[in-house]
Amino acid sequence: MSDLSSTAASPALAPAHPRELVMRVMPMPADANGNGDIFGGWxxxxxxxxxxxxxARITRGRVTTVAVNEFIFKQPVSVGDLLSFYASVRRIGRTSVTVHVEVVAERNxxxxxxxKVTEANLTYVAIDREGKPRPFAEAATSPAA
Ligand SMILES: CC(C)(COP(=O)(O)OP(=O)(O)OC[C@H]1O[C@@H](n2cnc3c(N)ncnc32)[C@H](O)[C@@H]1OP(=O)(O)O)[C@@H](O)C(=O)NCCC(=O)NCCS
Structure with a gap:
């Protein structure tokens, strides 16, 4: 695994970073509408x-979604499709990380x-126990107490 914490010291575009399989799931009939298509909200x-x-890995702690910057439904998803979610880091800021997610369906x-059924860009903010933005790069580089 590459060390992204050093990159986090200066807010910038993340270096070219390979996409990574982060999740797989198969939608069930309860996730579909009356036509058998999976709900966009699901x-x-x-x-x-x-x-x-x-x-969460880069900031080493709790994160919350601050923005869905873009979300594109390219193709419908059906019950029984095996969905794979690939993520890559697009930007690492002072308290936030923006990622690109691609969803690929294996069907039939x-x-x-x-x-490829969906792609999206989302931004997450590292937060502390009070839910306030947490500058993770500073925490990662400061000496242990
Ligand atoms: C996320 C939250 C803690 C941010 O608090 P805030 O006081 O607005 O924080 P800031 O204005 O200091 O911004 C924090 C970071 O988010 C980024 N950010 C804020 N709004 C953004 C937006 N619309 N798009 C992209 N990034 C955004 C800022 O650029 C900053 O990043 P940086 O530190 O890396 O430069 C607060 O807005 C919140 O609690 N929102 C609700 C989150 C939630 O409940 N999500 C689940 C969905 S209901």
């Missing part, structure tokens, strides 16, 4: 969960297809 919740994985096992 997918948004999964993307929010998946997107928080790298920010008899005639397998892999389709």
């Amino acid at each position: 997918i948004m919740a999964q993307v929010d969960l998946a997107g928080s994985v790298l920010p 096992p008899a005639n397998p297809q892999v389709v």
Whole structure:
């Protein structure tokens, strides 16, 4: 695993960083509307969960979603699709981390297809116990008490 904490010292575009598989899930009938298509809100919740994985790791603590900067539903999702969530870091700031999440569906096992169904950019803020923004780079570089 690369050390992103050194990058966090100066707010900037993160260096080219490979995307990482952070979550897999298969939607169930309870997640679908009457036509059998999966609710957009269900997918948004999964993307929010998946997107928080790298920010939580980088900031070494609690994070909260401050913004969904972009969210694109490229293709519908159906019950039984195996969804893989890939995340990559786009920006590391003083208290925030922005990630890009791509969702890929593997469908129709008899005639397998892999389709990109969703992509999104989300920003997470590191927070302390009071829910206030927490400057994680300073904490990572300051000597242990
Ligand atoms: C997230 C929260 C703690 C931020 O508090 P705040 O006082 O507004 O914080 P700041 O203005 O100091 O911004 C903190 C960081 O967020 C970033 N940020 C704030 N608004 C943003 C936006 N709309 N888009 C992208 N980044 C944003 C700032 O740039 C800053 O990043 P940096 O320190 O890396 O430069 C506060 O807004 C909050 O609690 N929101 C509710 C979060 C929540 O409940 N989410 C779940 C969904 S209901």
